[in-house]
Amino acid sequence: MEIETLIGDVLGVDSNQVSDSLAMKESDRWDSLKHMELIVALEQTFQVELTFDEIVAMRTVGEIRRILGEKGALT
Amino acid sequence: MELHGKSAIVTGGANGIGRELTKALAREGASVAVIDLDTRNFKSIEAESDKVFCIECDLTDPLQIREKVDVIYDRLKTVEILVNNAGILYSAPLVGITSDGIRKHDFEKWDTVIKTDLSSVFYMTATVVERMIKCRTKGVIVNISSVAAAGNAGQSAYSAAKAGVNALTATWAKELGNWNIRVAGVAPGYSDTDSTHAVMGDGNLAEVVSRVPLKRLGKADEVSAAILSVVKNDFFNGKILEIDGGLIV
Ligand SMILES: NC(=O)c1ccc[n+]([C@@H]2O[C@H](COP(=O)([O-])OP(=O)(O)OC[C@H]3O[C@@H](n4cnc5c(N)ncnc54)[C@H](O)[C@@H]3O)[C@@H](O)[C@H]2O)c1
Numbered sequence: 001m002e003i004e005t006l007i008g009d010v011l012g013v014d015s016n017q018v019s020d021s022l023a024m025k026e027s028d029r030w031d032s033l034k035h036m037e038l039i040v041a042l043e044q045t046f047q048v049e050l051t052f053d054e055i056v057a058m059r060t061v062g063e064i065r066r067i068l069g070e071k072g073a074l075t
Numbered sequence: 076m077e078l079h080g081k082s083a084i085v086t087g088g089a090n091g092i093g094r095e096l097t098k099a100l101a102r103e104g105a106s107v108a109v110i111d112l113d114t115r116n117f118k119s120i121e122a123e124s125d126k127v128f129c130i131e132c133d134l135t136d137p138l139q140i141r142e143k144v145d146v147i148y149d150r151l152k153t154v155e156i157l158v159n160n161a162g163i164l165y166s167a168p169l170v171g172i173t174s175d176g177i178r179k180h181d182f183e184k185w186d187t188v189i190k191t192d193l194s195s196v197f198y199m200t201a202t203v204v205e206r207m208i209k210c211r212t213k214g215v216i217v218n219i220s221s222v223a224a225a226g227n228a229g230q231s232a233y234s235a236a237k238a239g240v241n242a243l244t245a246t247w248a249k250e251l252g253n254w255n256i257r258v259a260g261v262a263p264g265y266s267d268t269d270s271t272h273a274v275m276g277d278g279n280l281a282e283v284v285s286r287v288p289l290k291r292l293g294k295a296d297e298v299s300a301a302i303l304s305v306v307k308n309d310f311f312n313g314k315i316l317e318i319d320g321g322l323i324v
Contacts, residue, residue, distance in 0.1 A: 012282055025174035028278035032171025032178075033229050056176055 020062035046073035079104030082151040087161025091268035095299035101126040108147045134195035159196040160219040164274045192236035213255040220262040248313030264319025266293040288321035
């Protein structure tokens with residue numbers, strides 16, 4: 001599954017609206033509860049275990065993509 | 076209970092659900108004392124009906140409550156109906172990741188919500204019921220709870236306060252029945268008031284609405300009609316009426 005689709009599904013927005021610049025700070029749908037839903041969905045879909053620091057850092061779509069990339073989850 | 080000629084106190088009656096309820100009670104012929112911290116609408120509320128007057132009071136302060144209830148009794152002589160409606164909504168997870176990093180629930184906010192949504196109900200009811208008992212008034216107390224009393228993720232303080240309100244409702248119904256005083260609750264689901272929009276944000280509200288079978292928020296007049304029916308029905312006691320469009324089924 002594409003990152004955009006997954007994030008769009010969790011946040012309840014169209015995946016076309018999900019770009020790397022989408023940030024928690026600017027989205028009224030991305031609050032702390034949604035953030036944890038998103039983390040669980042990312043871990044399950046991409047079969048990764050995220051550290052606490054990574055979870056805190058994943059506050060933009062760009063950061064999510066970077067961290068998943070570093071973990072080899074996007075290949 | 077026939078409302079014509081009766082006297083009521085509505086806390087938090089200056090806005091939202093309480094304001095609608097105040098109008099409805101006055102339409103049915105009751106005199107209404109509105110107690111609120113927010114005085115901005117007092118003039119327009121009083122202009123709408125000569126049966127309504129407004130009193131400024133911070134319900135987290137029991138001394139102010141005592142003083143203001145005395146003023147109300149001086150004016151109305153008796154009070155048959157108390158609706159504990161004032162409250163604040165506050166959302167924050169116990170510990171959450173926010174756009175600023177990890178943050179735990181603010182302890183002062185916890186105290187404020189518990190004081191405003193739970194302790195105020197206790198102070199207000201104790202003060203009014205003492206007068207009701209002394210005057211041998213056949214009365215009714217209606218506590219405005221919330222479906223959040225069952226535990227809403229992201230609303231520790233609000234959920235705990237409203238669960239406390241439900242417990243007080245059951246406790247007082249058992250204690251006060253012998254005095255001919257009924258105590259019941261109304262638990263709205265998400266309703267279309269200014270404070271709901273301000274606190275929840277439109278994104279979160281859209282998500283909530285999608286979970287309501289009727290796919291909309293409740294209207295303040297629908298909730299106030301439910302409160303009115305609880306006030307009127309002399310056999311509704313100790314229970315909480317849920318009005319949530321089917322959110323919790
Ligand atoms: N609107 C909803 O979606 C909803 C859902 C469930 C339960 N409720 C409950 O219904 C009640 C009314 O909600 P509303 O949406 O009409 O809210 P509102 O904010 O429109 O009105 C609440 C009123 O309480 C007053 N108030 C707050 N703190 C006070 C204090 N310390 N002293 C005196 N007055 C004080 C406010 O000034 C305000 O006028 C509340 O108890 C709320 O918890 C509302």
